[in-house]
Structure formats: C-alpha cells, structure tokens
Amino acid sequence: MSETVQQNGVGRGARLPRTARRAQLLAAAQDVFAANGYHAAGMDEIAERAGVSKPVLYQHFPGKLELYMALLDKHVDELVRRVTEAMESTTDNKDRVRNAVGAYFGFVDNESQAFRLVFESDLRGEPLVQDAVDRATTSSVDVITATITADAGLDEARARLLAVGLVGVSQVAAMAWLSDNRSLPKEDAIALISNLAWRGIGGGFPLLPPND
Template sequence: MTETAAAQQRGVRLPRTERRAQLLAAAQRVFSANGYHAAAMDEIAEQAGVSKPVLYQHFPGKLDLYTALLENHVDELVARVNEALASTTDNKLRVRAAVGAFFDFVASETGAFRMIFESDLRGEPVVQEAVDRATTECVNAITDTITADAGLDEGRARLLAVGLVGLSQVSARFWLAHHSTMSREEAVSLTATLAWRGIGGGFPLQHTPGEPA
C-alpha cells in the first residue's frame, strides 16, 4: 500500500466487520513476510492504513491478532476438506478431492498454511490449540467418511484418516518448496494414487452409493 493510499484510508470509517477483515489481511501480509516474532504492530497498522489506536481497538495485542487470523485459516482448511468429501460419492474421486484440498490450501498466495503447519509460535497454548484443531477436524471428517463407506470401526478408520491427512499436507508442502516444474494436477494425482491404492485396494466400498448402508 502506498503512503498516499494509506493516508486516504485513515480518514475513512468502515463498518466493524470490514475494518476487521482489512486488519486481518494486513496482518497476514506482515506475518507471512516476517513471522510472528519479527512482526510489529506498527507495520501492521501502516499496511492497513490505520492508526495504532484503531488497530488496538479491534485487537488488544499482537497475539490476539495472530490467533484470530490463525483461527480463520483453520476454518478455511477444514471447510475445504469437508467440501471435497461432500463433492462426490465415488471414493476414488473423493480421495483425490481431499488431497487436492490440501494442495490448494498450501498453494494459496496468502501463505496461510505456514501459520498452521510451520508456525514459530507453537509454544503458546492458544496457538497450539488452533493448530491441533486443524488436524483434528480434518481427521474427524475423513474418519466419518471411511467408517460409513468402508465398514471399518472408528479406531481403524481414524488411523487411516490420520495417514491421509499427514500424507496430503506433507506432500503438498514438499511440492510447493521443491517441485516448481511439476504441475499441481500431477502432484495431486501422484499423491492421491498412493493414498487410493492403500485405502481403495485394502478397504473397498461396503455398499453401492445411494443405497442404504
């Protein structure tokens, strides 16, 4: 944001929800560039084009701002995974969609995934709780699907779900960091094929989609 644009925004009163979204967007840019410890509230306020008192009216401290942003990202990731699981009743396509949800989240230009998977603030209980929720809610959603469709008990289904979540997020991050020449589609296909041959080959669908379980 230019100094002129920032100065113009300082004189504009926005509805609280819009101002909050503006502040979170500015904070995302600063946290992504600098990490938590090196980020400064002064810089976030400047990026948002507001005064520090306005920033503190919405977020009493840097940790409050970071946590609010992190919770938004967790909600986004969980929503992506749930949408992927609900997108089809074909389990092979469902696995691919779930894997793709992690790749899309990691590839987002905001760099939101770093706050969940690479946070430099894991020692803070409130941050660790949010990070844990991201994994837990994704695992829960996949567990429910595997239990319903593969006829496994909850414990075995959960272990498979943990494996799929771990495989997906680690593979996505590795692809982003090391394979700039490999397309997202090829990377998702390779990862989903590995996952499907394990889940689909060993635990076939127990009933036809659309029929009572």
Template sequence: MTDTAQAGVGQASRGMRLPRTARRAQLLEAAQHVFVTNGYHAAAMDDIADRAGVSKPVLYQHFPGKLELYTALLETHVDELVGRVRHALASTTDNKQRVRTTVAAFYDFVNSEGEAYRMIFESDLRGEPAVQAAVDRATNESVDAITETIIADAGLDVERARLLAIGLVGMSQVSARSWLAADRPVPREDAISLIATLAWRGIGAGFPLQHPQ
C-alpha cells in the same frame, strides 16, 4: 494483491470509517502479510497498522494485542482448511474421487495466495497454548471429517478409520508442502494424481465400499 495495490488500499482507507466487519477483514489481511513476511516475533503492530492504513488506536480497538490478532488470523485459516476438506468429501459419492479431491484440498490450500499454510504448519509460536490449539484443530477436524466418511463407506471401526484418515492427512499435507518448497517440480495435477493414486491403492483397494450405491 500486490504490495503496490495493497499500499494504495491502505492509503485510500486511512481516515475512512468502515463497518466493523469490513475493518476487521482489512486488518487481518494486513496482518497476514506482515506475519508471513516477518514471522510473529519480528512483526510489529506499527507495521500492521501502517500496512492497513489505520492508526494504532484503531487496530487496538479490534485486537487488544499482537497475540490476539495472530490467533484470530490463524483461526480463520484453520476454518478455511477444514472447510476445504469437508467440501471435498461432500463433493462426490465416488470414493476414489473423494480421495483425489481431499488430496487436492491440501495442495490448493498450500498453494493459495498469501501463504496462509505457513501460519498453520510453520508457526514460530507453537509454545502459546491458543496457537497450538488452533494448529491441532486444523489436523484433528480434517481427520475427523475423513474418519466419518471412511466409517460410513468402508464399515471400519473408529480406531482403524481414524488411523487411515491420519495417514491421508499426513501424506497430503507433507507432500503438498514439499512440492511447493521444491518450486512445484511437477504440474499440480500430476502431483495430486500421484499422491491420490498412492492413497487410493491403500484405502480403496484394501477397504472397498461396504454399501455400493
């Protein structure tokens, strides 16, 4: 949503009574823009309330403080990323395609509107236990999902499967962020294919399916 459109939404919603879930979603959307634009420390609750088109008391009714608001928003992004990874793994039984869809899940998350990835991978609040726990969950639950799939299909023990999963997550996440930071020097599909091919030649060729369909 553009700044002009967002401002219009804020003005239109000022003074309106919204269902609690709708109001919470509106506040989180406003907070996303302010946190990504300014960083946590420079972001002000006044700015978030103003962008959402509500008074500060309304904002504080939903979130008792800036940290709680930031953490709630971060958790929604972690859920989104993990959901993308799980969906990618469940979308096919072809393991070569699974590698590709998993890599694509990270690229699509990093490339999505709103730059949600920055709150997970570039948070300036890692010293807060709640924030660090959420950031760790993004990696750990993605790794867990991939580990389960590798164990089921490649017959490896947990330790070896998990190490492979960590490698795939790290490769996908770091390359996706580098690709975006470099202003997408190659088309998205090409970038995903390159990383998926690299990963598949290690995982797929070295650890074939133990129980062919």
C-alpha cells in the same frame, strides 16, 4: 457501524463497516506475519500496512496475540472447510481421496501464504496457538474418519488411522511440492499423490454396498 481512519487529525481512508475494517486489518497482518514471523512482527508495521492508526488497530484487536489468533483460527477454519467439502462433494471414494489431497495442495498454494501460520508457526510454544494448529489436523481427521467408517464398514480405530495417514501424506506432499518450487504442475502432483493413496484405501477397503 462505520469508522474513518484518522492519523494526526487527518482522514486517511474511507469509512468502512466494522466487518470490512476487520478483514482489511487481518489481510495486512497476514502479510506482516508471513514475512516476519510472529516475534519480529510489530503492531506499528501492521497498522501502517493497513493504512490505519494504531488506535484503530487496537479497537479491533487488543494485542498482537489476539490478532494472530484471529488470523490463525480463520485459516484453520478454511482448511477444515476444504477437507469437509472434499468429503461431502461426492459419494465416489476415489474422487473423495483426490479431493482431499487437492484440498491440501490448494491450501498451501494460496497466495496469502496462510499455510505458514498453520504448518510453520513460530509460536508453537503458546498453548492457544498449539491448540489451533492441532485442530487443523484433528478436525480434518474427524471428517475423513466419519466418511470411512460409514462407507467402508471399518471400526472407528481403523478408520481413524487411515484418515491420519491420508491427512499426513497430503500435508507432507503438498509442503514438499511447494518447497520444491512447484516442480510439477499442481494437477499432476495431486493426481500422483491421490493415486498412491487410493491404491491403498480403495484396494484394501472398498465401498460397501448400500443396505436394501
């Protein structure tokens, strides 16, 4: 299914498949929400940024909250995907720690400023938003917990606390690095924080030998 953008009876844009139009609208909304926050952002401005009429915008998203949630869920999924990939991309635990830290630095370094919706949302009082933000942490912790439990032989409670620590230090350090205007090259910052984390995890909880 395709649609043509119309405003005042004049075609303003090329015909786009519905999925492509939705992606275009989300990209425009990202710019507006990142610049203004949820409360100051307007659907008029988002439609204008996307180059569409408001009726076209409302065909895809019935309201501002639904649009915000679609964008937030997209970014949470992306962060969890990065962390999952960090755990699954290697069986070397030192590399896993580095990759997990790198997942957070890569996420906050994203030019779309997706991190602002996930880590700095001004709509935390909305239950749907809080649930999505919490999922960014809990799902990442779940992925790391499963890996630590399997490979270090720890019970779930201890593995989960270690996972929370790794997620916490990665997120806080990445945000601090960004706030400090990337004072170190990203790879140097990742190496510094991953070395800190690895000395604790690798020294105290080594990889168990495989069962024969």
